[in-house]
Amino acid sequence: MFFKNNLEKRVNKAKTNEKEMNKLLEEYRPFIMSVITKRCGRYIEYGKDDEVTIGMMAFKEAIESFDESKGKFLSFANRVINSRLIDYYRANNRDKKELLILSDEDINYRYEMKEAMIQYKSTNENESRKREIEEFKQELYKWGITFHRLMEVSPKHKKLRETYKNMALCIIDNQELLDHLIKTNRLPIKEIEKYMNIHRKKIERGRIYIIALIIILTGDYPHIKEYIEWR
Numbered sequence: 001m002f003f004k005n006n007l008e009k010r011v012n013k014a015k016t017n018e019k020e021m022n023k024l025l026e027e028y029r030p031f032i033m034s035v036i037t038k039r040c041g042r043y044i045e046y047g048k049d050d051e052v053t054i055g056m057m058a059f060k061e062a063i064e065s066f067d068e069s070k071g072k073f074l075s076f077a078n079r080v081i082n083s084r085l086i087d088y089y090r091a092n093n094r095d096k097k098e099l100l101i102l103s104d105e106d107i108n109y110r111y112e113m114k115e116a117m118i119q120y121k122s123t124n125e126n127e128s129r130k131r132e133i134e135e136f137k138q139e140l141y142k143w144g145i146t147f148h149r150l151m152e153v154s155p156k157h158k159k160l161r162e163t164y165k166n167m168a169l170c171i172i173d174n175q176e177l178l179d180h181l182i183k184t185n186r187l188p189i190k191e192i193e194k195y196m197n198i199h200r201k202k203i204e205r206g207r208i209y210i211i212a213l214i215i216i217l218t219g220d221y222p223h224i225k226e227y228i229e230w231r
Contacts, residue, residue: 011073014063021063025056031074032059035081051085058084129223136224139215143185145208153208164206165228167192168213178214187211 014020036044036055044051061084062077137147155161170192171177180188187210189203203210216224 008066008068008073011063011066012068015066021060024063025059028059028077029056031077032056032081035078036085039082039085050088054084054088055081132221132223136216136219136221139219140212143211143215145212150208150212153206155206155209160206161209163198163202164210165213167196167198167203167206168210168217170195171210171214172217178218181211181214 010020010024014024032055033044033052036051040051058081059077062073062080065080066073066076133147140147140150155164171181171188174191174195177188177191180186180191187203187207189200192198192203193200213228215221216228
């Protein structure tokens with residue numbers, strides 16, 4: 001029981017630790033080969049048969065998407081490897097119109113796997129989004145802007161948001177204006193007014209929002225950028 005629990009802990013660690021991932025792939029290679037051989041019904045040679053590569057990749061996939069609530073890891077990995085081999089044979093037998101019969105267990109696994117991958121992707125995206133927002137908050141702080149203040153001054157009307165977005169893009173596209181902003185931490189209001197023919201009071205009211213947009217559009221914030229595009 002101890003060893004089984006220990007394996008599940010190692011699997012969870014391997015999700016974010018490449019060194020542990022490689023160790024598990026190496027240590028459990030005999031297990032992977034055994035599953036492959038049983039499915040294929042013939043001798044499989046490591047390093048030569050395509051099935052080995054598929055099996056190793058499937059084992060890695062099992063580690064990345066494993067959920068302890070679904071049972072023991074090796075049982076889960078067994079199902080993943082078998083399913084990926086079925087996919088492989090089906091793709092290669094397509095021209096011959098040969099079909100592999102899926103067992104009830106295979107069908108149930110495919111449904112579980114689809115749900116697990118959706119959950120895994122969603123969890124990863126949520127974690128990535130949280131990290132991104134924290135990094136954005138830190139960058140705003142360098143400009144003397146709090147996240148709370150930005151939320152307060154963000155324009156509610158789409159037309160005004162588009163206007164400020166165009167101002168931000170105007171600055172980004174003009175290296176001289178961008179350099180001025182970075183050097184002084186101030187918007188080049190006179191220059192924007194001249195380039196875009198917009199009253200300075202409107203520019204001043206959108207100062208915080210425009211600076212935030214420039215930070216987002218010039219930084220590594222894919223989730224926040226997507227949100228801006230959607231709005």
